[in-house]
Amino acid sequence: MEVIEVKVEDVHQFERLDKVLTSHNQDWSRTQVQQWIKNGDVTVNNQPSKVNYKVKVNDQIVLTIPELEESNVEAEEMDLDIYYEDEDVLVVNKPRGMVVHPAPGHTSGTLVNGLMAHCKDLSGINGVMRPGIVHRIDKDTSGLLMVAKNDMAHESLVNQLVAKTVTRRYRALVHGIIPHDHGTIDAPIGRDKIDRQSMTVTEENSRDAVTHFNVLERFREFTYVECQLETGRTHQIRVHMKYIGHPLAGDPKYGPRKTLPIDGQALHAGVLGFEHPRTGKYVEFEAPLPKEFEEMLDLVAKRS
Structure with a gap:
């Protein structure tokens, strides 16, 4: 509760x-x-x-x-966009609008519901609500996620996240013109004391958070950037870009509302790389921008 x-x-x-x-x-x-x-x-x-x-x-x-009843979480057949799969790991491209795991208000239609129908075996370290889930991305963020199919793979992938050796690169459209071609945001993130559902840069009850960014293109009112996560805090890119005065376009929580015709933040987890838990070989995957994101970039380019 x-x-x-x-x-x-x-x-x-x-x-x-x-x-x-x-x-x-x-x-x-x-x-x-x-x-x-x-x-x-x-x-x-x-x-x-x-x-x-x-x-x-x-x-x-x-x-x-109220507590979520475990019996409510059921396997559902879905057309998942699987980029890679073997006996240990699975890499899936999550669409915008899909919740990663069941939670109050979303007991069906989540990525976990689809994974449960796709795979008979998923790691159980995170319990029955989040089988196989090693990390997550927000509902309205699209892109790549790694999923563990057994506990050995899960522990290995989590250890890599802790060691900061997993490659996670995102594409984002932010408000304003960033003058620098690249930079690093090193600012701790914790719960907002006033709005407990939001995160903020704070020294109190926070954890270290580091985001690197490179400018890809500048428009009249926006900047297109690539962000690489060194840490993986909740809403990290969204919070960090707001912190430096360049909130994500379309972000309903951390940015101005309804500035572009897009539902949710303009953020895509495009590149994911890690060492395979069994072989130790580095593998990397890349998912192209969703059509909606590409259309939005075309729109801001025409306005420039």
Whole structure:
């Protein structure tokens, strides 16, 4: 059971309660949020509320998320974009809009649901909710993920992540013109004290975070960059680029809203490389930009 306090910002004044909660966490579906409200899992000023309640800035909204029942997680046949697979590991290209593993509000349609139908064997180190999942990317981030098919592979891949030897390069479109051709952002990341669903650069209860970036192309109002992760903190690229004054285009949590016709942040995990857990040989994979991302780049180029 998880208890979450939601702060009502000025921009959400007089919006419906279910809409405010859905915008608070993009991994929550509108249907699930409405069910939580109807079940009494959401209180406003210590009282149960209705789905269509219009929130006010000083309202105290508390959501108590019930435990996810393990029996709800089922295998689902999906057309997964598999880049590589053997007895130990699998590399899959996750589309934008897909959640990696089941969570409140998303017990089906996740990558794990599809993997469970595709593979009979997945590592069990992360439990039944996240079988095979070594690392994750956000719902609206597309790109490559490595999946462990047994515990030996899982431990090896996790150790490589800890040792910072895994190659993870992302393509991103950010607001503004970055004057430097390349740079390194070395700033610790932790939970935002006010908005517990967001991360921020902070010295308190934080972990080290390092992102390297190279400018690929500059437009009139945006910059196209490649980011390489040295560490893998939650929302790291999104938080770091906001920290230096260049938030990701389309990012509903850390950037200006509705600046381009794209749902979610313009971020793609394009390159993934690691040492194979069994052979020790370095392998690397590359996934091209999704069509939606390419169309967005064409649009900003025409505006320049």
